[in-house]
Every structure is written in structure tokens, then in C-alpha cells.
Amino acid sequence: MSFPLTPGKSLLHRYDPRLKLVVLLAAAMGVHRASVAELSVMALGLSIALPVFLSPRRIALRQICSAFRFALVLLILSIAAAGASSFSILLAFSTRLYTWVVLGFLYIGTTSVSQIRGTFYALSRWIPGFPAASFALMISITLSFLPRFDRALTSGREALASRGGVPWYRPVRKIKAISIPLLLRTVRQSVQLSEALYARGFHENRSFPLGKIPRLQLLVTAAIIATHLWFTVFFRIP
Secondary structure, eight states: OOOOOOTTTOTTTTTOHHHHHHHHHHHHHHHTTOOHHHHHHHHHHHHHHHHHHHOTTTSOHHHHHHHHHHHHHHHHHHHGGGTOOHHHHHHTTOOSHHHHHHHHHHHHHHOOHHHHHHHHHHHHHHSTTHHHHHHHHHHHHHHHHHHHHHHHHHHHHHHHHHTTOOTTHHHHHHHHHHHHHHHHHHHHHHHHHHHHHHHTTOOTTSOOOGGGSOHHHHHHHHHHHHHHHIIIIISOOO
16 A cells, blocks of 8 residues: 655645645634543654654655554554544545645544534444444554554664664664554454444443553553654654
């Protein structure tokens, strides 16, 4: 799966000041009523987007776009148990960074968690097997990014070796090898838990018992995102 960035057609490529204003305003709209998960998404997006806003010539758009997509796909997996909608899956097929940023922040800023959860359960009532299909699609998208993740780590090893090497690269590789099975186990448990709740007549006004999923697995998901961003953004590896 490839996500080409078309030069000359992206608003972000031209550093349009109107885009920057829209993104920041959209993020501010959702802060006053945002939950921890929503604030995490906004913080992640701003941490990747702000370097482009502040010093656009120092960071390659292609690397930022790759890191942003990878992080969002894994983040969708980590918060899917709290109630994600098909809109999140639609974002995974975006081909330009500004589409991710603008649509993501506008969606978060104008949509509450209950509305997201309500959309998900409404579709699950009308489409048999919709929850399982959604999780399966997100898993397939994530797995399609793993070869790129491996290439990033390999390139990172070569880049670090040219700079004299760093002793903690090998432990990072081991963490990645352990984290992928845990990530898939987290998704599988989320699917099983959601199917059990649907069988009990679960609806959008009740909170999802995310605490039944081991906290370590959710933390490992965040570690995968952080590791990938470290190699792609800070070391400028595509």
C-alpha cells in the first residue's frame, strides 16, 4: 500500500497560512469538552504538524506524512475499543497530510465521544458483522505498514552506525518484536469484548470497560508509535 504525496497540489506544500489557522482553531474548538483520548489525538497531531508550521524547510513533508499516517492507524487501534466510527477508517486512506490534519481536527473538535460511539453502534445494528469487519480492516491496514516500519528501522541502524552508533538500538528492536504480538492481542480482546457487549444490548450511553484490557498492551501501542516517530521524524528516515 503506497500513499504518494503530490507536489504542488497540497495546501501544506505551499504553507498556506489559512490552513494553519483552520487547524489551530479546529483544535481549540474541541479542547473545552475533550476527553483524555481526544486530547491525546490532538497532542499527537500538533506535535507532528507544528514543526512543519514553524520551520517548514527543515523537515521533509514525505517523512512527516508517513509518520503521521502510521501513528494515526495505530492510534485508531488503541482507542477503537472506546468507540470508533467508519470515519476513522476513512482517514487511513488519505493521501495528503493536510487532509489528515484538517479532517482529523475538525472531526474531533465538532464530534463528542458519545456521537462517535453512537455512529459506530448505529452502523453495527444495520450492518451485521460491522464491528468485526471494522477491526479486521484496521488490522490489515496496520499490517501493511509493518514492512515500511522494518525498512525505517533498518535505515535507522545504518544512519546511527554512520554517526558512531547508539547502544540502545538493539533493545529497541527487541521491544518492537515483542510489541507486535501484544498489539494484535489487544485488538483481538477488543473484538471479543465488543461482541459480548453487543450480545447484552450495549448502547452508546454506557461506557466501554477499557480497563479489562491489560494496561501494558495499551502502553506498548504507544511505544510503537513513539519508536516509529523517533526514527522517521528526528532522524529524517522515510
